[in-house]
Amino acid sequence: MSALEVTFVEEDGTVRTVAADAGQTLMEAGKGNGVVGILADCGGSCACATCHVYVDADWLEAVGAPDDVEAEMLDMVSDVRRDTSRLACQIRLTDRLNGLRVAVAPYA
Amino acid sequence: MVATTEAAGCPFTGKGGPILETGSLIDPEISARPKAYYDAMRADDPIHLDPKLGMYLVSRFDDIQSIQRDPITFSVYEGYNAQYAKGYFEEFKQILERDGGGYFPDAIMSDPPYHTRIRKLMDNAFSAHRVRELEPRISEIVVDVLEGMADKGQVDVVKAFSVPVTIRVICEQLGIAQYNADNIQRWSLAVTAQIGRMQNREQMIENAKGLCELQHFLIAQIRDRQDHPKEDMISDLVHARTDDQAEPTLTFKEVVSLVRALMIAGNETTATAMTNMFYILATQPKVAEILKRSADDDRLLSRFVEELLRIEPPVRGLSRMTTKEVEVGGKLLPKGAHLLLMYASANDQEDVFPCPREFDMERSNLGRHVAFGGGPHRCIGLSLARMEIRVAAREVIRRLDHFKLDIPVEEIRYLPTVATHSIEKLPVSFSRRV
Ligand code: HEM
Ligand code: FES
Numbered sequence: 001m002s003a004l005e006v007t008f009v010e011e012d013g014t015v016r017t018v019a020a021d022a023g024q025t026l027m028e029a030g031k032g033n034g035v036v037g038i039l040a041d042c043g044g045s046c047a048c049a050t051c052h053v054y055v056d057a058d059w060l061e062a063v064g065a066p067d068d069v070e071a072e073m074l075d076m077v078s079d080v081r082r083d084t085s086r087l088a089c090q091i092r093l094t095d096r097l098n099g100l101r102v103a104v105a106p107y108a
Numbered sequence: 109m110v111a112t113t114e115a116a117g118c119p120f121t122g123k124g125g126p127i128l129e130t131g132s133l134i135d136p137e138i139s140a141r142p143k144a145y146y147d148a149m150r151a152d153d154p155i156h157l158d159p160k161l162g163m164y165l166v167s168r169f170d171d172i173q174s175i176q177r178d179p180i181t182f183s184v185y186e187g188y189n190a191q192y193a194k195g196y197f198e199e200f201k202q203i204l205e206r207d208g209g210g211y212f213p214d215a216i217m218s219d220p221p222y223h224t225r226i227r228k229l230m231d232n233a234f235s236a237h238r239v240r241e242l243e244p245r246i247s248e249i250v251v252d253v254l255e256g257m258a259d260k261g262q263v264d265v266v267k268a269f270s271v272p273v274t275i276r277v278i279c280e281q282l283g284i285a286q287y288n289a290d291n292i293q294r295w296s297l298a299v300t301a302q303i304g305r306m307q308n309r310e311q312m313i314e315n316a317k318g319l320c321e322l323q324h325f326l327i328a329q330i331r332d333r334q335d336h337p338k339e340d341m342i343s344d345l346v347h348a349r350t351d352d353q354a355e356p357t358l359t360f361k362e363v364v365s366l367v368r369a370l371m372i373a374g375n376e377t378t379a380t381a382m383t384n385m386f387y388i389l390a391t392q393p394k395v396a397e398i399l400k401r402s403a404d405d406d407r408l409l410s411r412f413v414e415e416l417l418r419i420e421p422p423v424r425g426l427s428r429m430t431t432k433e434v435e436v437g438g439k440l441l442p443k444g445a446h447l448l449l450m451y452a453s454a455n456d457q458e459d460v461f462p463c464p465r466e467f468d469m470e471r472s473n474l475g476r477h478v479a480f481g482g483g484p485h486r487c488i489g490l491s492l493a494r495m496e497i498r499v500a501a502r503e504v505i506r507r508l509d510h511f512k513l514d515i516p517v518e519e520i521r522y523l524p525t526v527a528t529h530s531i532e533k534l535p536v537s538f539s540r541r542v
Binding site: 039041042043044045046047048049050068069072073075076077078079 | 177227228231234235236237240406414472474475476482483486490491494
């Protein structure tokens with residue numbers, strides 16, 4: 001396991017850089033470190049959209065696009081969905097994502 | 109009365125009024141047709157003490173959200189147990205211990221950290237991606253049931269469609285090959301009646317008997333999977349492990365309670381949603397028209413399912429109990445206050461869902477509805493439920509047309525319970541789609 005760092009910008013602008021392990025999901029890294037707004041009601045099963053983040057433009061390519069199941073879930077929150085939207089529980093952290101930066105999306 | 113939504117061009121939804129002083133959620137009329145009661149609560153008394161029921165009804169979206177997100181202050185464990193077999197609990201428990209193989213408290217109706225451990229041990233079986241793999245098999249079941257009724261022209265959809273489909277799906281998921289669907293339906297109602305608050309002693313005894321039968325049936329299945337694991341949910345639970353050193357597996361008692369919970373929780377709720385789908389198709393021709401053009405449009409079907417759950421949530425009220433004095437929505441609640449979270453009311457709140465009584469599949473915040481609850485207790489079966497309802501919608505609309513209710517809307521009857529809003533019987537006529 002290698003130690004990575006990922007950064008969340010919370011809804012009120014607070015910047016939180018947290019340690020994570022490769023193999024964890026971004027949701028686990030956020031929730032485990034108490035990032036505000038990463039609620040993860042469904043425990044990471046891609047079924048609630050309470051781990052919604054906007055991926056920083058620089059990281060979009062490395063992170064990749066949502067698959068069908070995830071895209072459908074994101075469609076249910078289209079009021080706050082952007083082109084950069086992802087569900088954090090569906091992003092598996094790897095060495096390549098060391099330094100990843102995302103903003104936490106609002107949850108009504 | 110003042111129409112609050114006129115400006116937005118919605119049909120009038122009502123507001124306030126004397127119904128709060130005189131009525132109760134357990135009055136059969138209000139229980140069956142509760143919208144005006146919900147509206148009055150949200151407008152005049154958002155956390156309303158219903159004296160007949162002895163509970164605070166929490167009616168507003170924000171209050172429900174904040175309660176769900178604080179599972180320690182608002183205990184499911186205490187709330188559920190105060191509700192369970194109320195008035196007859198000791199006798200009920202004795203019957204199960206004597207005739208039902210034991211009394212198995214509901215492991216999932218608990219609070220963190222215990223609840224967190226249980227959820228972790230269950231999560232495996234339920235991811236959205238895993239459920240996706242079930243789609244072909246669910247389609248087969250739905251099509252099989254539909255083909256059996258498509259040429260009849262008229263059926264009670266509860267009996268002919270909703271109940272058989274959901275029972276077959278959940279039994280298949282659990283890995284139960286041989287069963288009597290009538291028994292399962294009866295057992296299901298016997299279990300849900302325990303949190304319904306509308307059974308008398310005679311009914312309690314009858315229901316307890318049903319529960320005893322259910323437990324014996326499930327215990328036999330569980331014993332079998334202990335020795336012969338298969339690819340099914342019972343095996344998943346029997347053999348589930350976490351990396352928790354002290355308690356890495358579920359106890360036998362926990363497994364019995366969880367298999368029972370899955371069989372029941374996934375049954376009446378999903379069946380009710382399917383019945384509600386026929387109700388919408390028969391009463392809202394515009395929605396039926398849109399669907400007819402969209403049987404292959406996955407996005408639209410998903411939105412149909414969510415809007416169906418928003419506008420007619422099968423589960424309308426589950427309970428919590430305060431573990432300390434706490435203020436919610438401007439009201440100070442004492443420790444030990446028994447609350448009922450009125451999901452159906454939150455889903456009808458105008459400033460969250462504009463024109464709430466309009467069936468609008470294009471709402472931009474559809475995912476916010478609380479038909480599945482929220483917070484750490486959010487429905488664990490929601491992906492399976494969504495999939496079942498979506499497949500049902502697709503196959504029904506492909507095969508049937510010209511839906512018509514065969515009884516006046518006012519004559520539809522609902523099960524007597526505060527926990528769900530379930531149509532008992534829905535005669536619908538239709539033709540085969542050409
Ligand atoms: C349309 C169908 C369904 C609806 C409307 C529904 C609704 C709900 C709601 C509102 C809760 C929240 C309870 C709370 O906050 O206290 C819940 C919890 C639960 N549901 Fe569902 N449900 C459905 C289908 C299913 C299915 C198919 C299963 C399983 C196969 C299932 C299993 C459960 C379980 C085990 C819980 C307890 C979760 C916990 O407390 O952690 N449900 N459901
Ligand atoms: S945690 Fe529910 S979708 Fe990510």
